[in-house]
Amino acid sequence: MKYAFFPGCVLEGAAKENYLATTAVAKVLGIELREIPGWTCCGASHVQDVDDLAATAINARNIALAEQMELPLLTVCNTCTLMLRQAKAKLDNGQQETVNRLLAAAGLTYRGTSDITHLLWVLLSDYGLDRLQRLVNRPLTGLKVAAYYGCHILRPPVLMDFEDHANPQSLENLIRALGAVPADYEARLNCCGFHATYTASEDLIRITGEINHSAVNAGADCIVTPCPLCQMSLDMNQPEGQTAVGCRQEMPVLHLAQLVGLALGLAPEKLGLNMHIAGREAIKGKLVLKS
Numbered sequence: 001m002k003y004a005f006f007p008g009c010v011l012e013g014a015a016k017e018n019y020l021a022t023t024a025v026a027k028v029l030g031i032e033l034r035e036i037p038g039w040t041c042c043g044a045s046h047v048q049d050v051d052d053l054a055a056t057a058i059n060a061r062n063i064a065l066a067e068q069m070e071l072p073l074l075t076v077c078n079t080c081t082l083m084l085r086q087a088k089a090k091l092d093n094g095q096q097e098t099v100n101r102l103l104a105a106a107g108l109t110y111r112g113t114s115d116i117t118h119l120l121w122v123l124l125s126d127y128g129l130d131r132l133q134r135l136v137n138r139p140l141t142g143l144k145v146a147a148y149y150g151c152h153i154l155r156p157p158v159l160m161d162f163e164d165h166a167n168p169q170s171l172e173n174l175i176r177a178l179g180a181v182p183a184d185y186e187a188r189l190n191c192c193g194f195h196a197t198y199t200a201s202e203d204l205i206r207i208t209g210e211i212n213h214s215a216v217n218a219g220a221d222c223i224v225t226p227c228p229l230c231q232m233s234l235d236m237n238q239p240e241g242q243t244a245v246g247c248r249q250e251m252p253v254l255h256l257a258q259l260v261g262l263a264l265g266l267a268p269e270k271l272g273l274n275m276h277i278a279g280r281e282a283i284k285g286k287l288v289l290k291s
Contacts, residue, residue: 001126003074004066004114005033006084008228009041010077014236015228017272021257022076022119024271028264029127029135033074036065042083045152045195053098059087060099063116064108072115074122076257078152078227084116085159118153120226120256121162124170129177138265139179145259146183146220147171148211148234150227151191171224174256178263185218187211194233208234209241212251222252222279224259231255238278252279 011019026033039062048055063084066073075081091099092112100109123132154165163170168189172182190211193204211234215223225231234253242248253276261271268274273283 001030001122002032002034002071003117003122004069004071005035006039006042006062006066006073006075006080007035008075008077008080009044010228010232014232015255017275018076018228018231018255018257021255021261021271024266025257025261025264028261028266029132031122031127034069034071036062036069036073038065042077042080044079045083053095053102055083056087056090056095057099057102059084060091060110061103061106061108063088063091063114064103064110066114067111068108070113072117074117074119076119076226076255077229078118078150079229081116081118082152082160088112088116089159118162118226120153120170120174123174123260125162129173132174132260133177136178136263138263140175140259140263141179143180144183144219144221145175145180146185146215146218146223147175147188148192148215148223148225148230148253149189150225150230153226154189171226171256175224175259178259180259180263183215183218183220185214185220187214190214192227192230192233194229197233204233205237205240206244207241208237209243209245209247212238212241212253213245213247215251216247216249220251222254222259222283224254224256226256228255235277250279250282252276252283 007019040058042059043055091110149168154160157165175182193207196204231253258271
């Protein structure tokens with residue numbers, strides 16, 4: 001299995017641990033990730049507010065680079081997946097000729113031949129949970145995990161059509177395949193507020209506090225999310241969020257690849273678990289020891 005890997009900006013900056021975990025897990029699973037040479041930022045759902053054509057063009061370029069590799073494009077970020085799929089939909093429905101005139105200056109052409117997918121979807125559909133389960137050598141028995149999807153892997157459903165956006169089950173099914181138990185908690189589909197970091201910071205703090213507190217109340221040992229922006233929001237803002245909602249218990253927030261990596265028997269440091277802000281001791285006690 002081979003994919004054109006689009007890591008996205010955050011994996012090269014604030015979420016380097018997710019890059020470590022993703023590449024380590026892919027190696028164990030036999031998934032070949034070929035990083036797209038010269039990839040650029042997806043625009044993170046903001047560029048189109050200033051210049052919609054530019055937002056489409058920069059992602060057409062990223063997709064065109066994947067097409068040159070003759071591989072489907074894989075991301076590990078909800079927002080990157082949405083932006084790339086949004087661009088593809090526009091290109092395939094009338095904007096291809098206009099955008100290709102812009103890409104010609106870079107010697108590129110968008111053809112529409114590469115699929116845009118996410119690691120979560122690959123594990124469930126391309127790889128398969130039965131196959132993954134056979135490689136689990138350190139089952140996460142006794143671990144209660146709160147699945148946190150994030151908005152952009154589910155909505156808008158016309159673009160993100162992998163599963164029922166109102167009642168997704170992919171993460172819960174993955175958690176069970178790894179030997180853990182999904183936590184039933186109220187905030188599983190709430191927004192993490194990441195894109196309001198600079199415009200509504202007080203609301204963001206409260207929102208993240210409520211999500212973490214909801215997982216605590218459900219008895220979860222940790223949260224797992226397929227989006228590095230959600231992970232960063234819930235992890236980075238957790239100390240202030242705890243104060244805002246009156247919750248004193250820390251809640252480890254793991255990237256999808258980190259949880260999978262633990263079940264595959266990979267060392268915590270190889271997965272970057274030491275690079276988190278909140279719940280470091282809880283990670284050691286609840287995750288590493290239980291697994």
